[in-house]
Amino acid sequence: MAITFKGGVHPPESKHYTEDKPIERIPAPEVVYVLLSQHIGAPAKPIVKRGDVVKKGQKIAEAAGFVSANIHSPVSGKVKTIDRIPHFLGSYSQAVVIENDGEDTPAEELEPHPDWQNLSPEDIRNIVAEAGIVGMGGATFPTHVKLSPPKEKPIHTVILNGAECEPYLTADHRLMLENPDEIVEGALIIKHTLGAERVIIGIENNKPDAIETMRKSAEGRGIEVAELKTKYPQGAEKQLINALTGLEVPSGGLPFDVGCYVQNVGTAKAIYDAVVKGIPLIERVVTVSGLAVKEPKNLLAPIGTKLSELVDACGGTSGEVGKVIMGGPMMGLAQWTLETSVTKGTSGLLLFPPEMASVGEETTCISCASCVDVCPMRLLPTSIAHNAKYGRFEIAGKLGAMDCIECGSCVFVCPANINLLHYIRWAKLELRKMAKK
Ligand code: SF4
Ligand code: SF4
Secondary structure: OOEOOOOOEOOOOOOOOOOOOOOEEOOOOOEEEEEOOOOOOOOOEEOOOOOOEEOEOOEEEEOOOOOOOOEEOOOOEEEEEEEEEEOOOOOEEEEEEEEEOOOOOEOOOOOOOOOHHHOOHHHHHHHHHHOOOEOOOOOOOEHHHHOOOOOOOOOOEEEEEEOOOOOOOOHHHHHHHHOHHHHHHHHHHHHHHHOOOEEEEEEEOOOHHHHHHHHHHHOOOOEEEEEEOOOEOOOOHHHHHHHHHOOOOOOOOOHHHHOEEEEEHHHHHHHHHHHHHOOOOOEEEEEEEOOOEOOOEEEEEEOOOEHHHHHHHOOOEOOOOOEEEEOOOOOOEEEOOOOOEOOOOOOEEEEEOHHHHOOOOOOOOOOOOHHHHHOOOOOOHHHHHHHHHOOOHHHHHHOOHHHOOOOOHHHHHOOOOOOHHHHHHHHHHHHHHHHHO
């Protein structure tokens, strides 16, 4: 039987556009634009300069502190410049711009370790850090940091997140169908690194083929594959832990507080690539979909590929584009240009026509409590938002604003079109500022 958490919503899945489309590798672009800030933490520091010749997989920027990540060149060629380009969070940010020489000359900086069982946890953390791996489900938290929980918080359960609960996105679905053995091996490497006892791969039951494929691959390897009910936000860390183990991460806490570690299936594959094959994180699968894309696809693209080139690889746009989203429609980020580039966290690129971009006018709350019913964190979204709107941030904080996981479920169901999340995010921002004073 499929398991789940309390609350949540059922937005139209819209996965049929790409779920049967095998991952297609796009030719590496003539020029790549590799952002230095594409993970949580400090932007990486460039270690190349204009005119330098670089190899594919060569480190071009290094982590600027513990919570940061190395960045590698996805092509071989010459550094054209280091300049500001549009950033997916808005505004502009530094990127290493590299002209591809088309030779794919490998750097071979990382050593392959098919015998990874002989490596110590510290060795594996170092390889993962060196390979620049970050959470590929969109969180982009540096993985070597996540693999280093406090000593007093031992991990008993590793959970691989194959829920992919955001509508439209099918990148993880295809990865599970096409690379199940690498994902399973990546999960075992994580288990070995953390000294965990149990590994569970959670997959929503709208992907029965992925459940079957992963079960076959995991057979006899001490890994459970669990069927999750299709419901948004099933892939959120706290909801996933609760559904799969019954444990509840405390308010303000992290998964390691209940002995759990959650990692996306794509990240597990990246860990496999780095540890077993010696390949750093230089490419990823991106679902390009939405009603304004001519031929939606799952593309394997070098990090640094311009979003416009992804759209070109899908035959261009069909009609006018009214909205562009990087990621999924529920938690993704609206983009103002296609001139930014693919990063390690780019799971999707969605283009919609203008009629799908318009939001109804905000009206008065009718106290229907729909937002309360669906909130997976059991918060009172309407009360938090109302207090934030009138500047009563302390009250919003007491109501649990900081526990909001920003899933947008409350906004999705609100009949009054109130952008509750906008107000809650504002409260969180102000509360963080107040905490710093
Ligand atoms: S209040 Fe936060 S956690 Fe609750 S439904 Fe709204 S966005 Fe999701
Ligand atoms: S869903 Fe909207 S209208 Fe209903 S209680 Fe919440 S804020 Fe008010």
